[in-house]
Amino acid sequence: MKVRACIRKVVSMRLTKYRIIVIFFIVLSQAVFGFIFVLRKMDFLEHKVKPTIPAPDRDINQVFCTFQSLSKEKSLEERLLLDSIAWPETPVLLDPLSLEQTSDPAHSKFIILPGRGGGRWHVGDQLEIMIKMYDFQGRPKKSGGDVVLTQLHNLKLGAGVAGQVVDHLNGSYSAVFSLLWEGSAQVEVTLVHPSEAVTVLRRLTSEQPDRVYFQSLFRSGSLSETTTCNVCLRPTQQPLCNYTDLRTGEPWFCYKPKNLNCDARISHSMGGFNQNLKAEEEKLFQSGVNMKVSIQASGPANVTVLPKKKGKPEVKSSSVKSGPSGYYYQGAWRALGGTMVNQFNTSSAINQCLKGKKVHLYGDSTIRQWFEHLNAALPDLKEFNLHSPKQVGPFMALDYANNILVTYRCHGPPLRFGNVPATELRYIANELDGLTGGSNTVVVIGIWSHFSTFPMELYIQRLQSIRRAVVRLLVRAPGTLVVIRTANLKALTLYETLTNSDWYSLQRDKVLRAVFKGLNVHLVDAWEMSLAHHLPHSLHPQPPIIKNMIDVLLSYICPQKGG
Known part of the structure; x- marks a missing residue:
């Protein structure tokens, strides 16, 4: 019995020993597995690019364009932004499409309303017009949604101001102009797109965001x-x-x-x-027929503006869209409220303003124009040869004597440039996070045109990302000056319309203003500056308009005392 007890004791001790060994190897294997997992995780973080497993085939009509998930707060903001740019629905188009039932600028008319003065207007008054849309058969339209632009100008005075359009959703539109100069004021009304064309543009973005x-x-x-x-x-x-x-x-x-x-x-x-436009839909995008065509007046198209009445207050713009942000007079842009715009007509005046400054320009080719303008306007500003592609950049110019640095870098994809080195694909938000900032630093941002064909959600999320970076920059360096350039109008061909229509730009312009509203940033209102000027619309505004934009920028950098 004692022998059996001893044997059982020995066996038990050996089993315990083996259990310890087994447990040890189990723990060791788990530790090794965990270590490998960490290494793989570190490898993922270190190497940003990894192929993903191909998604299974899905129905071609199923949504294939998804974006990052948003927090509840960002999702709410996105929803509010989308609601703020909601466009009036157009009645269902006939199939096949009948051009005769769409908006026709040749049959449409506008009339100048008499106003409170009974047909007499003074500086400081408002001029109102009523626009009535008709189809190609001369029948009045019953719905809204047309893209209409209005302008008041006087070519001899080099004066112009944009009108504020209201869609009454019944085929009629009204527009209001601030009367800001004495003398003749000519009204101009333009149909950019009939509402039926907007329906097509919306469909293209919804169904073919990858076109x-x-x-x-x-x-x-x-x-x-x-x-x-x-x-x-x-x-x-x-x-x-x-x-x-x-x-x-x-x-x-x-x-x-x-x-x-x-x-x-x-x-x-x-x-x-990929154009992906139905043959009959091309009828809606005809230059000289229904795309950026003037609408004529029923009666006089101009008024005579008398001197301002005594005691009448100056016209001011309390917010961006409650009235015009500014107007042209003698070819120079004058702001209504906010910073007074000064004229920087000599290189010495520009030099004096930019002395000791670093100006960083981020965006598309319309921002690259600003770099080119400053580079040409300042003889002592010497551009470094960075061997960058002419269209793409990055660019850098330095005036050593005056301690002026000007740089340009294009925004990240989507980017319709010819050939960009992959190493130069930088997002504006990341670039801003790399700036020290301060009172000697000016940041200019312009980003809109390359996003036209993509879902608005993509643009909103890009702007939100940039806004967060701007907030971080202003927190660590409150003296930094941040300037946002808005979208502008352009000449429209069929290709330009399908990829970069003024309607696409208008929608993004509204979102851009809303996203940066309330921040300590300044706007250069390129939309109104291109609309109010007498020069033809162009994706890249002509030199006189660019010069005025630069004057606005420099006025923010060097505000006139008391202005």
């Missing part, structure tokens, strides 16, 4: 491949390279090359444009 597409070149040694890239890529069996920015969450994808990995991306470029 403008991009490409990237991948290269390793002698092997190179080019694939399609976009914010939204239709699901295929081909894996994706995910270039979503880890800091901002900005989405960007490319189809993965067959024989190269995602880290081999060399460049970004505009790929092309």
Whole structure:
């Protein structure tokens, strides 16, 4: 019995020993697994680019364009912004489309209303007009939604101001002008798009957000491949390279090359444009017929403005859209409220204003115009040869004697430039986070045109990201001057309309203003500055308009005492 007890004791001790060994190896294996997991996680964080598993085939009509999930607060803001730009619905179009039932500027008319003065107007008064839309058969329209622009001008005086249009949703529109100069004032009304064309533009964005597409070149040694890239890529069996920015969450994808990995991306470029317009829909986008065509007056189209009555207050703009932000007189832009706009007509005046300043310009080619203007206006500002592509940048110019630095960098994708090195694809928010800022720093931001064909949610989220970076910059360096350039009008061909219509720009202009409202930033109202000027609309405004924009910028940098 004692022998059996001893044997059982020995066996029990050995089993305990083996259990300890087994438990030890289990714990060790879990630790190793955890360590490998951490390493993989670190590898993911260190290498931002990883191919994703291809999504299964889905119905082509199913939404394939998704964005980062938002917090409850950001989601609410997005909803409010989308509601604020809601456009009147157009009655269902006939199939096939009948041009005869759409808005026709040739049949449409406007009339100047007599106003309180019984047909006599003074400086400081408001002039109101009524616009009535008719179709091609001369029948009055019963719904709203047309894109209408109005302007008051006097070419001899170099004067002009934009009108504020109200859609009454029944085929009629009213517009109000502030009367700001003595003498003749000519009313001009333009139909940019009939409401039926807006319906098509909305459909294109909803159904084909990828109709403008991009490409990237991948290269390793002698092997190179080019694939399609976009914010939204239709699901295929081909894996994706995910270039979503880890800091901002900005989405960007490319189809993965067959024989190269995602880290081999060399460049970004505009790929092309799929028109995807039904043949009968082209009728809605005809230059000289129903796209950016003047509407004539029923009666006089001009009034004579008498001197201001004694005791009448000056015209002011209490907010951006309650009235005009400014007007032209003798070719110079005059602000209504806020900072007084001074004229910087000599290089010495510009030099004196920018002395000791760093001016950082971020955005698209309309911001690049500002860099080019300053570079040409200041003889002592010498541009460094960074061997950058002419369209793309980055650019840098320095006036060593006056301690002036001016830089330009394009915003991140979507970007319709010809060929951008992948290393130069930078998001504005990340660039702002890299600035020290301070009273010697000026930041200018202009971002709108390249987002026209994409869902508004993408643009809103980009602006929100930039706004957060602006807030961080102003917190750590309150003296930094931040200036936002708004969208502007442009000449419209069929291609320009489908990719960059004034309606697309108008919607983004409204969102841009709303996102930055309430921040300590300044606006350069490129929309009204291009609308109120007598020069033809252009994606890249002509030099006289750019000069006025630069005068506004410099007036923010160097405000006149008491202004």
